[in-house]
Amino acid sequence: MKRHLGHQALIIAVAACSYFTALGATRLWDEDEAFFATAAAEMHRHDDWIVPTFNEELFAHKPPFMYWMMRLGFLMFGVNELGARFFSAVFGIATAIVTYHLGRRLFDARAGLWAALALSTCLMWSIVSRASTADAYLGFFIALSLLVYARAVFAPREDTEAVEVPVAPSLAATLDRWVPSGWTTMAGIYALMAFAVLVKGPIGILLPGATIGLFVLCQTPSPSQIGDGLLKRGIARLRTMILAFPATFWRMRPLTAIAAVLLIAGPWFVAVAIKTDGAFLNEFFGVHNFGRFLKPMENHRGPIIYYIPVIAIGFFPWSIFAMPTALHSAFAPRDRSRHLFVLCWAGWMIGFFSIASTKLPNYVLPAYPALALLTGSWLAAWSARKDLLSARWPKLAFGTLATVGVLLIASLLGAPRLEIGGEPLLSKLGVNAALAPDLGRLFWLGFVPLAGGVIAIVLATRERRVAALWTSMAASTLFTASVLIVAAIALNPHQTSAPLASAFHRAGDSSGGAVQVGSFRHSPPSLIFYAGQHVERLKSADDAAGYLSGEGPRFLVTTDVGLKQLEAESDKTIRVIDRRPRFPRTGDVLLISFDRTETSGARTIEQAASEIPEMR
Known part of the structure; x- marks a missing residue:
């Protein structure tokens, strides 16, 4: 118990230093943060808890939960940047704690610790935890609903060896094993999803609900044989999942889900429909949900692989471990059901937004706790010398961290000074040349990953694995905090x-x-x-x-x-x-x-x- 409390205290301390330090020191960044903070400020000015407006006009982009949180922040700190951002930081830290408990339940306490630290110090999650947007709130409720599910179907497992869970012999046995039988458990899961609906609409229940459903379907027994080819086994698996879908869907109590959403989110949707004569619902569902999925809006488009580089940057510095994490998740674990659950979580959410027409980097943020859990699982196994991968993978990862540092130093030193055809490179890229002096002075940011990567390589070579990981964690924390605090404050005077x-x-x-x-x-x-x-x-x-x-x-x-x-x-x-x-x-x-x-x-x-x- 003391160790678990110590882990959580460390997670809170690391995240709080990154999220709360100088939280209100910079002005609002365009565009999303300023959009939502302005809507909350107008609701606050008009003392309206129902109808979001922007520039005194109906603003049907999001439901009200984040506006309510910002209004509470305004009551505490005034209508300013700190008030708008405060509860994003609170929910960002809370999501890291939920991720820790998921890691404990699925793997062990060390995996949970590394997962929570990876989530709380990666770039994209840190950005939204310091921004007046809906992402930290949505990520929290989705992760918490999946934690309740995991606690219902996975037995506790601390630091014991993994034991393979046998495949259920029939669909009925699969549903008995992987769908919680208690009505109260499913009601609690759907209640949390209903709060996610109040944050961002239908995806609040679609993303986590389909994650659970996909995982259960993947556990159904397939008639394929070991000697069958890959294609034949894949077709057999798909056919089995399609046939099992109706029974799985009904066993997951869809009526309970509908009741939870109607009870928790329904009253506000009814109230806003009445006050706006249905205009909010028409725009919210028709334009900002179905419309964004079916066609790109505001020129936010991209190829189906759009989120691969986005996650590589957004999950940095921990994305340097992507390859060993993927290999470990695919081949190493003996208890595959636990990794399969997290893979379904990450795969479904990233895949869903990859086929959507409108693409933005923050759309896949609900998958970040899953990515952190997979990363934490491998980091815990490697540090305990229980992984089966080649020793070169960690060194390549730490080398990547150092290489990014070198490239960052070169870019920040060179780009502001380079000219092409007598015109500054920044201007060629559409960036105001007035930023050049301040960008050039930030070159030192690259020394953080450079030093962390080099030291970690040396420690890994000497088989001091735990020390190597703590070095990379310290570098990650310092780098992310430097970018989001020091660099942001340096660029803040340029906002107009x-x-x-x-x-x-x-x-x-x-x-x-x-x-x-x-x-x-x-x-x-x-x-x-x-x-x-x-x-x-x-x-x-x-x-x-x-x-x-x-x-x-x-x-x-x-x-x-x-x-x-x-x-x-x-x-x-x-x-x-x-x-x-x-x-x-x-x-x-x-x-x-x-x-x-x-x-x-x-x-x-x-x-x-x-x-x-x-x-x-």
Whole structure:
């Protein structure tokens, strides 16, 4: 018991240092984080717990759970970045603890510890645990529902040797063995899935429910013989699973699942349907669920292998162990049912989003605890000298870590200084050259994986396996924390929305009257959060000119390209109130208004801009 408490204390300490340190020190990052934080801020401002809005318009992207958590954060810390992000960090840590207990149940305490540390220090999970998005909440409820299932069907196994579970002789025996018989257990599992539905909709029950169903179907006995070829055995297995599907589906108590969703998530869906005359449900289900699956939205498309490089980066630094982890999961374990369960979890969730038309890196985050569990299983076996793989695999993995460090140093030192055809490389890549000095100063980040990889190789060569793993863990923690805290703070001054919002509020105060602001060719979600009011989005230069000509103090946020279009459209003098490099793309963003003062002769744009001091 003391060891388990010590493990959990270590997990919480490591994750908390990465997630809570300087959590509110940076402004909201566009686009997702700012979208959802703005919606929560508007619900908070209107004291509305039902209808999400963005820019004072219906925002049907997600159900309300994350907005509720952000509202609690706003009550605790104010309407700011810390309030929006706080409970993401809490749920990120909670998911790591759930992963630890899954590892304990399926493998042993050491595997659970390594799995939880891998999850809590990999790049992508750390990012969402420091962001005002739905991902940490969804990952928590899905992982917790699968933990309840695992505790119901897998016997406890601490540090004992694995024992192969015999294949059930019939479908009925399979269902008796792998589907919890107790109604209360299934009700508890579906209740947790229902909360996941409140986080992100139907996938809250589809992803974990299908994971359990796929695992049970994979356990059904197949009529194929040992001497049959691979293709014949595969066809026989598929046929068996198809025939077993109806009985498996019914045994999993679908009516209980429906009742749980209706009881927990149903009241809010009914309330939002009534308050919006069905508009929320039509857009949420029709556009943001079925629509995103069937066709790419907002140009978020990719090939079927899209998530292979995405996971390699998102699960870094622990993705360096991908090959030995895969080999260990496929060939080494004697008790294959436990690894099969985790493989079904990871395979189903990654496969489902791989065939979806719309693809985003965060879609597969519910599979990250499963990837961490598989990694933790191999790390525990290797450190205890129980793995059957070649000794070169760990050294290759640590070598990969060091190589990434070298490439990172070279990239951060070289890219900001390189030019192609007289134009900076960053500009060629669409990145604002104003970032070059700060990016170049971050070259030291590469020394963290470089040093960790080299030291781990030396220790592994000397057969000091545990020390090698703790070295790589320390390097992973330091690298991830450095990227998400130090590097983020270094780049934070380049964000433009907050200073632009402050500029038009100051200008409006000096002008008197209610401030009105619009945007043309530049309308990041964070601008609306920091504006704290409706921002009129204008589609053309003619619309922008007409907007600025209206009554009262009016301001426009635009780009240098938009300014040129507006200059060609209108003969009025344009006053540039603020101008700064666009982040992270090339060009500038500006805050402008029409000059309403009566002067002899119109000033040029350049003269007006020259009167404004440079702001960073």
